[in-house]
Amino acid sequence: MSTESGMILVGVGGGGCQFASVARRSFGERLRAVGLDTDRQAINSAEGLRGFVLGVPRLDGMGAGGDPVKGRLAMQDDAETVAHEWDGVHIAVVVVALGGGTGGGATPELLRQLRRREITTLCFALMPFAFEDAVRRQAAERALPQLDENADTVVVIPQSDLWSADEGGEQAFSDARRDACRTFGHAVSLLWRLVLTPGFIRFDPARLRAVLASRGRARFCLSEAAGAVRARDAAAGLLAQVGSADTSAPARAVVLGILAGEDLRLSEIGEIMQTVGGSLPKDCRLDMGTIVDAGYDGCLCVIALVFETWRETGAGPSGATPAERLDARPTLSGVARRSRATTGTKSKLGFNTGKGRFRDIESTIFNGEDLDIPTVVRKHISF
């Protein structure tokens, strides 16, 4: 099944499907969206998604009961069932609300399966509210490293942040919910807007994929303004969220979308780029696209995905490979210490970087790494 944009939105678990449904509504039918859940009732209530009930033989459509192992097994059971949905997909945006069994268990497994198909993944992970029970919050914390391990880029959003517009707590629940959904809808649909409804400047999907594939954690920021100096105000509002070079986690790359109505002026784009670009660290990569939507006349919205880390493809969020990040225990005396080879993948001994006797056999892949390639090559171990 082909997609117009080469992108697909996937909601996983009850919360993930609900938020994916919101995001799809905010953009429309051109956004292809799939929902994966173990709870039949929940998936049926998520509008606009092609719903799949996972693990029916083992869970009978009744949910994973908060058990991530069941969630993972359910995803494994139905890997083939949903596989055709990934045909023609280059980028998958996965939405999950962590804390439950399906989201926490099925999502890492799904990300693994997508990685095997060389699909670039951006995962929006919604964290539980602070007032939710400790079990849910701990489950979410446990699941997060697995998302880091398997997704190309992870955007962590505390659900309380989505509702931050209601700072005084005076807003009616329904209004606050509407605002939160709108904010999240903007975040998730940003990529589709950049690619499918460009304004003056179109964001090339291949460029987008390259940015996402650089891998790591990212933040989502949004700023809206109206009036004569809306560009300046929106840029300033965004910078307050992005953080400048003197923050503890400087931005290493930013994907910026400028969303406005037909009244968007070129000078406004220039002002935003100058303000934002001038405030970012010198080595920060800034990719920008504009989105023109008649519904935004009089208003200007700046949306950004801010990448806090910047690592090479194949490495983990902190610059380490997944296997290196497993190395949580102290090193045994006499066990090799890892260091970066100064000559890249070719050691001083003239290392052959091929797979040798395994070149003509199905690769053994673990966490996206081809284990048939000598370990010392993949981990840059000098010897």
Added chain:
Amino acid sequence: MATQPLVAVELGTTRTVVAVGEYQNNGLALTAIGTYPTTGVRKGQVVAVEQAETGLVAALRQAEQNGKLTIAQVLIGVSGGHIQTVGNVGNIPIQGRDHVVTQDDVNEVTELAGSLHLDDSRKLLHTFSQTYSVDDMEGIFDPVGMTGGQLALNVLMVHGARARFDNAMAVLRNASVGVQDTVFGVCAASLAVLSPEQKKNGVLLIDLGGGTTDYAVFANDVIAAAGSIGVGGDHITNDIALAFNITSVQAEELKRKEGSAVIDADASGRRLTLPQSPGFPARSFGVRALQTVINARVDETLRVVRARLDEEGLLPLLGAGVVLTGGGTQLRSICQLTQHLFGLPCQAGVLRNIACAATIEPAPDLATVAGLLLYGYEHGCDGERIRPMRTRVKKMIEDIFKR
């Protein structure tokens, strides 16, 4: 009194092992062994049927000569990264008199739990019963006689790619031997080396094979997890060969002579010199460099196992530590590294309650075939499995005349 002998085959990546065993005086005795270097098998999977057949036939002949018998049927141990497990739960209402669980209920829930539909490309190898639950009481081993409304059974199902098994069957068929049963190798090995106490307290068995690293976890007397990773001793050899631009044969020899899972304290000052061979120049390099390459690979492989168990929350259950089997146990300091990585005591597996003929050394790399034989006896495979030599010769003559 001895029973009919059984024969086990391990079509390994580096060597094929054929073992003959008999049940004598309430214990298994390994009476004959045949081994031969394997070609045509990679990562535990047959990639060239005829080549694999050559090794199998040679090993069969050797076992036949040593055991003075003709082998017609065998039990085979299988492995490979395609082997996976899936857990399933069967759940039935207890409808009998006074809601007391009967043997019929147990049979029904067992059948239901094992009835998970697998894709046609997959073949089910085993369904291991784990524990029962009656209503909200979990962890029950024998529910017969208990009272409740619902009876559930957790099972662990082991399955693999049908095509891969078919290739192995083709090798056996070409060698004119039938297959009595197919068993996941590491599950068989567990029968030979693990004690009931270890299984109760929680133990991880890692079979370090030539082409794969297989593992099985036992906790509270049941098998909790099993799996196979397509990385084995062959990868160590390949890493060495590529690192130092030497032949696989040289790399294998270096691995055996100087290899170590951890880097020796005195490795830095020692150098190795390899003479020139066709296509490969003379080489000289340090022992530390060699051991660094080996350590990196073994360390990574064990971490993959650990990560898989961690994912399933099984590491805290391993009270009895780690047991290693397979050819990889010959690598020096492998237990030391495993102990460090898992933070648990580690030992090389020892064949338990298995007698061996004087010519057979009871090494950990025989665990799989010994376990296969135990499995065969436990599952009633003994009987008329060995045809007299003259019967087979007669059949061969008949076959010739048919052509």
